[in-house]
Amino acid sequence: MYDYVSVTTREPGAPSPVRDGTIKLHDAAGFDGMRRAGRLSAEILDALVPFVQPGVTTAAIDDLVRTMMLDGGGIPATLGYRGFTHSCCTSINHVVCHGIPDDKPLRDGDIVNIDVTTIIDGWHGDTSRMYLVGDVPIKARRLVEVTYECLMLGIEQAKPGNRMGDVAHAIQTHAEKHRYSVVRDFCGHGLGQMFHDAPEVVHAGRPGTGPELRPGMFFTIEPMINTGKFAVKMLADGWTAVTRDRSLSAQYEHSIGITETGCEIFTASPKGLHQPHLA
Numbered sequence: 001m002y003d004y005v006s007v008t009t010r011e012p013g014a015p016s017p018v019r020d021g022t023i024k025l026h027d028a029a030g031f032d033g034m035r036r037a038g039r040l041s042a043e044i045l046d047a048l049v050p051f052v053q054p055g056v057t058t059a060a061i062d063d064l065v066r067t068m069m070l071d072g073g074g075i076p077a078t079l080g081y082r083g084f085t086h087s088c089c090t091s092i093n094h095v096v097c098h099g100i101p102d103d104k105p106l107r108d109g110d111i112v113n114i115d116v117t118t119i120i121d122g123w124h125g126d127t128s129r130m131y132l133v134g135d136v137p138i139k140a141r142r143l144v145e146v147t148y149e150c151l152m153l154g155i156e157q158a159k160p161g162n163r164m165g166d167v168a169h170a171i172q173t174h175a176e177k178h179r180y181s182v183v184r185d186f187c188g189h190g191l192g193q194m195f196h197d198a199p200e201v202v203h204a205g206r207p208g209t210g211p212e213l214r215p216g217m218f219f220t221i222e223p224m225i226n227t228g229k230f231a232v233k234m235l236a237d238g239w240t241a242v243t244r245d246r247s248l249s250a251q252y253e254h255s256i257g258i259t260e261t262g263c264e265i266f267t268a269s270p271k272g273l274h275q276p277h278l279a
Contacts, residue, residue, distance in 0.1 A: 005024060005025065007027070007030070009026075009033060009193075017192075017197075024190065024192060024198075024216070024218070025216030025217060026217075030216070031264065033122070034123050034218060036121070037121075037123040040069065040072045042270060043072070044065055044068045045114065045116060045127060048064070048131065049276045051064060052106065052112065052276075054106055054134045057104060061114060062087050062090070066079070074120045076119075077118065077124055081195065084100075088115060088116045091240075092110050092112045093112075094242050095113075096226070098115075098241055099113075108135055109134060109135060109136050110136070111143075111277075112131050112133060113129070113130050113131075114129060115251075123193060124194070125255055126191055127253050129274075130251065131277065140248055143180065144250045144277045148275055153174050155263060157169075158256055159261070159263060160262075162212075163207070164202065164205070164213065167201065167203075168204050171203045172205065182203050183203070183225070183249070184202075184204060186232075187202045188219055189219060191218055201222075203221075203223040218258075219255075219256065220254065228248075254266070
């Protein structure tokens with residue numbers, strides 16, 4: 001069984017919420033808060049489209065992300081989170097997720113996922129997109145395209161009465177149809193006035209299983225899709241996850257809220273650059 005609890009927006013100065021395993025159902029004020037945080041995160045990813053080029057370092061990307069967040073009235077959720085010292089994650093080629101920005105320049109032909117989470121008034125806007133660096137081979141381009149399709153097919157299943165397994169099954173079926181694999185070691189998550197909350201949002205599973213989707217639920221869908229096998233390993237830094245077989249990996253992510261009739265994407269691109277690999 002899954003426990004659901006209706007929550008109201010926390011007033012400034014009130015105690016911070018705690019992760020207690022319950023699935024939160026948020027009010028209209030919560031939707032407003034998520035729209036503000038999600039929009040700024042999406043605006044930042046839009047601004048990165050012309051910036052991500054061969055020779056640019058991921059440290060420079062991180063600096064731009066941090067500057068835009070602060071200038072926009074937000075703060076980076078990842079900066080200082082469990083010891084992480086950067087404002088975004090940059091995951092290149094065979095890096096599955098949580099890549100750490102550094103001074104190494106991007107190379108022609110790279111693919112890179114940039115993952116940002118902005119906090120505004122306590123609300124978390126979490127999103128990521130894939131970027132193509134220069135002239136990228138067809139194999140990598142196709143992976144990126146199918147990964148975006150997986151995200152959107154999962155979102156199509158995010159509506160009241162469906163279950164989390166319906167989201168997962170849509171993603172897994174599409175990925176495997178193209179002979180790709182779905183990473184199991186990492187998943188999406190509930191969020192709102194917490195960065196990571198219940199429920200876990202898996203990206204491979206059986207339809208009709210898992211928590212029922214109800215209006216007011218906020219969570220991320222963020223499938224990680226590999227050209228090879230789904231197994232991953234952690235590097236010595238304790239953050240960076242890579243494909244065990246060194247195959248390419250791609251990811252797209254949105255933060256969404258379940259409405260009475262479907263879902264709302266809080267992190268939709270204001271400029272229509274949902275797929276920067278096509279820009």
